[in-house]
Amino acid sequence: MKLQKSFLLVGVFSISVLNSGCNNKQDATVYSVAKETPSAQHAGTPTAMPPGHPTVGAMTGEAAMSGNPAPEINVGTPPPQWKMKGPTPMRVASFEVKGDKETVADISLILLNGAAGGVLDNVNRWQSQLGQPDLTAENLAQKEQHLQSPLGELTVVDLQGLPQGADAATDGRIVAAIASNNGVTFFFKMRGNAELVGAQKEDFIKWVCSAHTGAAKAETATQPATCPVAPPAHADASPTPKS
Amino acid sequence: MWRQLLDIFSSIKLTIVCLSAAMMLVFAGTLAQVHFGTHVVQERYFQSMLVWWPANSSGFRIPVFPGGHLLGAVLLVNLLASHLRRFRLNLHNTGMHLIHGGLILILAGGLFTDLFSVESQMQLAPGETKNYSEDSRLVELAIVDQRNREADRVVSIPEARLRQGGAVSLNGLPFSIVIKRYFENSRLQAIGNGETNAVPSADHGLGTQISIARIPQATAVDGRDVRSAIIQLVPSEGGAGSQGTWLVSEGLTSAQTFTFAGGPWRLEMRPVRYYKPYGVTLQKFTHENYPGTDIPKNFASQITLDDPVHRVSREVLIYMNHPFRYGGETYYQSGFGRDDQSSILQVVHNPSFVAPYIACVVISLGLLIQFGIHFVGFTRRANLHRAI
Numbered sequence: 001m002k003l004q005k006s007f008l009l010v011g012v013f014s015i016s017v018l019n020s021g022c023n024n025k026q027d028a029t030v031y032s033v034a035k036e037t038p039s040a041q042h043a044g045t046p047t048a049m050p051p052g053h054p055t056v057g058a059m060t061g062e063a064a065m066s067g068n069p070a071p072e073i074n075v076g077t078p079p080p081q082w083k084m085k086g087p088t089p090m091r092v093a094s095f096e097v098k099g100d101k102e103t104v105a106d107i108s109l110i111l112l113n114g115a116a117g118g119v120l121d122n123v124n125r126w127q128s129q130l131g132q133p134d135l136t137a138e139n140l141a142q143k144e145q146h147l148q149s150p151l152g153e154l155t156v157v158d159l160q161g162l163p164q165g166a167d168a169a170t171d172g173r174i175v176a177a178i179a180s181n182n183g184v185t186f187f188f189k190m191r192g193n194a195e196l197v198g199a200q201k202e203d204f205i206k207w208v209c210s211a212h213t214g215a216a217k218a219e220t221a222t223q224p225a226t227c228p229v230a231p232p233a234h235a236d237a238s239p240t241p242k243s
Numbered sequence: 244m245w246r247q248l249l250d251i252f253s254s255i256k257l258t259i260v261c262l263s264a265a266m267m268l269v270f271a272g273t274l275a276q277v278h279f280g281t282h283v284v285q286e287r288y289f290q291s292m293l294v295w296w297p298a299n300s301s302g303f304r305i306p307v308f309p310g311g312h313l314l315g316a317v318l319l320v321n322l323l324a325s326h327l328r329r330f331r332l333n334l335h336n337t338g339m340h341l342i343h344g345g346l347i348l349i350l351a352g353g354l355f356t357d358l359f360s361v362e363s364q365m366q367l368a369p370g371e372t373k374n375y376s377e378d379s380r381l382v383e384l385a386i387v388d389q390r391n392r393e394a395d396r397v398v399s400i401p402e403a404r405l406r407q408g409g410a411v412s413l414n415g416l417p418f419s420i421v422i423k424r425y426f427e428n429s430r431l432q433a434i435g436n437g438e439t440n441a442v443p444s445a446d447h448g449l450g451t452q453i454s455i456a457r458i459p460q461a462t463a464v465d466g467r468d469v470r471s472a473i474i475q476l477v478p479s480e481g482g483a484g485s486q487g488t489w490l491v492s493e494g495l496t497s498a499q500t501f502t503f504a505g506g507p508w509r510l511e512m513r514p515v516r517y518y519k520p521y522g523v524t525l526q527k528f529t530h531e532n533y534p535g536t537d538i539p540k541n542f543a544s545q546i547t548l549d550d551p552v553h554r555v556s557r558e559v560l561i562y563m564n565h566p567f568r569y570g571g572e573t574y575y576q577s578g579f580g581r582d583d584q585s586s587i588l589q590v591v592h593n594p595s596f597v598a599p600y601i602a603c604v605v606i607s608l609g610l611l612i613q614f615g616i617h618f619v620g621f622t623r624r625a626n627l628h629r630a631i
Contacts, residue, residue: 032397
């Protein structure tokens with residue numbers, strides 16, 4: 001009987017604490033900070049707590065500076081025959097290359113935080129863009145190449161296929177490279193006419209290998225890029241051993 | 244009534260029930276880590292008053308077990324009540340008072356640490372200054388009003404609010420933020436040219452070029468969720484020009500901007516920020532390994548602290564096991580960025596960090612006194628026996 005009472009009291013106690021104490025984490029807050037500028041991170045400006053900001057300890061204050069340094073990305077050196085396209089919100093870099101007989105290939109660099117679905121999922125998405133069936137992890141292991149770049153290990157795939165109703169002059173092959181650096185996934189992709197993409201593959205790999213982050217820049221300034229030149233363009237090229 | 248309450252809370256049965264429940268909670272929590280990961284289990288099982296079922300649902304849930312905080316609180320009350328009841332205030336019981344006092348301090352300190360401590364990280368590149376630390380375990384949707392030339396006004400919506408969904412309206416905000424969908428973990432994929440079967444996640448901003456899919460939460464120790472939400476910006480009454488739906492996600496590497504009510508705004512899902520009334524600048528980061536190995540020997544960060552409010556400007560060296568304390572916060576050398584050039588400092592704000600130290604001293608003193616009293620009594624009796 002006493003035990004039952006104790007459970008009852010414990011229940012009442014817990015519910016009252018829950019009601020009183022746990023709601024403040026769900027409220028939106030409003031506060032002011034000084035303008036964020038890229039140079040703010042190096043300004044060394046002393047700062048104060050923004051008004052309205054949730055209190056941390058006993059600290060209070062007024063205006064504040066806030067630096068939000070985005071990762072410094074150098075998108076590398078594209079070959080001269082690539083024509084830069086207008087920027088889009090998603091694409092950090094965007095190019096187009098034209099070949100004979102009005103053939104075209106589109107080249108892009110997209111960055112996403114985290115694993116962004118992983119290599120297999122993304123490769124299968126590209127497979128579906130080319131109207132091809134999904135690859136298994138084993139199939140992918142046979143197809144992918146691994147290269148070392150200033151961004152870290154690159155996974156390079158070369159996929160072929162012409163989706164139904166597509167124009168062979170502008171579609172038929174994707175060469176793509178995926179790298180993960182400091183929690184950011186880099187997607188380098190070239191898609192277009194199969195022959196043209198094949199002809200541009202070496203330049204594409206060189207471009208991918210020239211891309212680096214701000215932090216990696218200092219290293220690459222004194223060391224040659226470790227990215228080897230890709231093997232001759234061929235969709236079914238045997239995989240390069242993992243380095 | 245009070246007597247009944249005291250009977251219940253000082254009951255040894257309650258102690259046994261609580262300790263047994265604590266053991267079961269630890270066992271269940273350990274198993275649950277397989278499905279939910281360490282952080283989520285810590286939050287739901289040990290840093291909570293009750294464990295709820297179903298764990299993932301945001302709808303109807305029922306409490307199925309007392310959480311760590313509840314058990315700790317009840318044990319604390321139990322210890323206090325039983326002590327009050329069983330030990331009279333006299334010199335003979337000084338040792339016992341001190342021992343129990345120390346134990347109570349440990350339990351209360353643990354509870355306070357869990358409730359009020361804030362842990363975050365500050366990652367600094369050489370030369371970089373920051374006046375905030377971030378907790379990447381929690382996200383916030385930051386809507387930044389950049390219309391003012393002097394300062395930005397930030398509306399921060401915490402993860403817990405995003406999870407609830409619905410509309411958020413705030414005074415002075417010319418639009419409501421309607422949280423249409425929230426993703427505990429998501430996979431973002433860029434929609435390629437000609438990819439007709441992919442569904443854009445939103446009709447404005449980057450979401451027009453990205454599809455989103457809900458995926459199970461990461462449970463591995465090094466796994467990381469990509470939290471995302473689809474939000475809609477609805478102008479307040481009298482306002483015009485809907486801003487449509489937007490994808491906000493940890494997966495996006497840059498903030499999105501839009502124009503509304505005569506000026507620019509920024510949208511960003513980012514780690515929760517804790518601003519400080521001072522700035523920390525990294526002057527130099529050193530990472531040393533033992534010669535010929537990759538085994539770390541030392542990490543050290545030479546920082547400058549500038550506090551204009553208290554007119555403090557000083558250089559400090561933070562290195563392994565030598566934290567820096569300032570303004571109620573402790574800065575530990577936690578690690579370094581993958582580029583091996585930036586430093587990561589763990590920033591801990593724990594108002595009750597001295598509690599365990601004081602508790603240990605009090606308990607030690609209590610034990611000394613208690614054993615001393617017994618020892619003196621024993622020697623007196625022994626001498627008496629010898630004399631007889």
